[in-house]
Amino acid sequence: MLETALNAMAQQYLDLTLCKSRCDESDIQWYTEGPFWRRTNMRFSREYKILPDYEIGDMKHGKTLEDVLDECTHLKANLKLYKETARPDEMQRIDYIIDHVVNLHTRTRLLLGEKIPYNTMTDLMYGLVAPAYELKQFDDILGEMEQALPGSGSVQDKIARFRKKITVPPEKLLQVMTDGTKAFHDMSMENMTLTGNSMPRVRVRELADPKMEFLSILFGYDYNHLEYERNFNLLFNWTVDHIVECIGHEMEPGHLTYYEKRIQTYIDTGWPEMAVVSLYSSSSAFTEGSGRYVIDMCFDHSMDKKVDFEREYIFKKADLDMGLVELMPLWHQFSEMTGYGKLEASRRLWDGEWSLEEALAFLKQYGFVDKDTQTADIEKMACDMGHFTSHEHARDVVKEYFRSVTSSVEEEWRLYEKLCCAHMSMRGMQDKTYRIDF
Ligand SMILES: [Zn+2]
Structure with a gap:
């Protein structure tokens, strides 16, 4: 039961990521749609095709960047609520999903034109802040x-x-x-x-x-x-x-x-x-x-x-x-x-x-x-x-x-x-x- 709730929140993260990729061409580095996937025709080109390699199609649609931003905020709050009573063995998974929702939220803010200082941006988007190089x-x-x-x-x-x-x-x-x-x-x-x-x-x-x-x-x-x-x-x-x-x-x-x-x-x-x-x-x-x-x-x-x-x-x-x-x-x-x-x-x-x-x-x-x-x-x-x-x-x-x-x-x-x-x-x-x- 518990895992079902967490899976639903993770699925929401996944859906939002795919939707956002419509406005963020190079974003999807890898995507597993299901246990198997293969090309079924020769309709591809060695002239233009770059990553992502997928025809994600309608999974990209249905939400604006504002929707993504809004849903990320709620999703993060729900995950934090869930964490309060979660089992210890779920903590790393919850933290991972929260991190990734924050990453997605931050990238969406940037796509909407918001200005965020560099170190704050990398902290929120990758969990990393690079030292100053002399x-x-x-x-x-x-x-x-x-x-x-x-x-x-x-x-x-x-x-x-x-x-x-x-x-x-x-x-x-x-x-x-x-x-x-x-x-x-x-x-x-x-x-x-x-x-x-x-x-x-x-x-x-x-x-x-x-x-x-x-x-x-x-x-x-x-x-x-x-x-x-x-x-x-x-x-x-x-x-x-x-x-x-x-x-x-x-x-x-x-x-x-x-x-x-x-x-x-x-x-x-x-x-x-x-x-x-x-x-x-x-x-x-x-x-x-x-x-x-x-x-x-x-x-x-x-x-x-x-x-x-x-x-x-x-x-x-x-x-x-x-x-x-x-x-x-x-x-x-x-x-x-x-x-x-x-x-x-x-x-x-x-x-x-x-x-x-x-x-x-x-x-x-x-x-x-x-x-x-x-x-x-x-x-x-x-x-x-x-x-x-x-x-x-x-x-x-x-x-x-x-x-x-x-x-x-x-x-x-x-x-x-x-x-x-x-x-x-x-x-x-x-x-x-x-x-x-x-
Ligand atoms: Zn690389």
């Missing part, structure tokens, strides 16, 4: 890059040249992506209990938008299988580090593994809240952050092992300059700093402290973007201002949490697998109060 750490890494990178000219020129030199040429991309995908699939299988049927098919093609990294097509799923196709863009500049990130984070053991685990959890429990992953939510921040951290778990947190992988799977197969391999550890540090730099730029832009021009000048000064980057590109980045908090900072939160509750990489893998199926809490992971058996 300019000094950016100065330090820039100084190191200046010293270490070969060639002459300004440090920004050296960075741009290095970036170009570690870019995989289009004619080698299919081989590199295919072999890398298989290698990450094998590492995931080695460390987790997975069906093994969800390795995506890899394609490469020239996509209409050169800045789009890939285009995904979901063909179907069931409890034991995710049928996915990923089309990587031949026009995109694929650097070595970005390829590793894109395979491990976007596919296995990152997002696709998370989706596989969520389908199974939904089928096993029937909990409606497990059917959806909304981009603007704490479960999304979890898969974004853990999807980054889990790459380092694949290499036992050893930079040497990661760089060995890059040498064998990317530098060699793509005929890149092997002399640059030794600079990859520094480059990875720089990439991490780039993320923090973009986070800081997003925050200051959002809060009105910087103009687009000032943000662009800052990013160029530190080599975080190339010199031909335009304010229009920064405007694009500004479409999803929470991105760097739900990625960079979420990764750091996952990292610190995993380190505080586990004592080996094996334990980390068990914890990761458990969290993929759990009512996790980013807020609880950030303040380290969240507990789960693994």
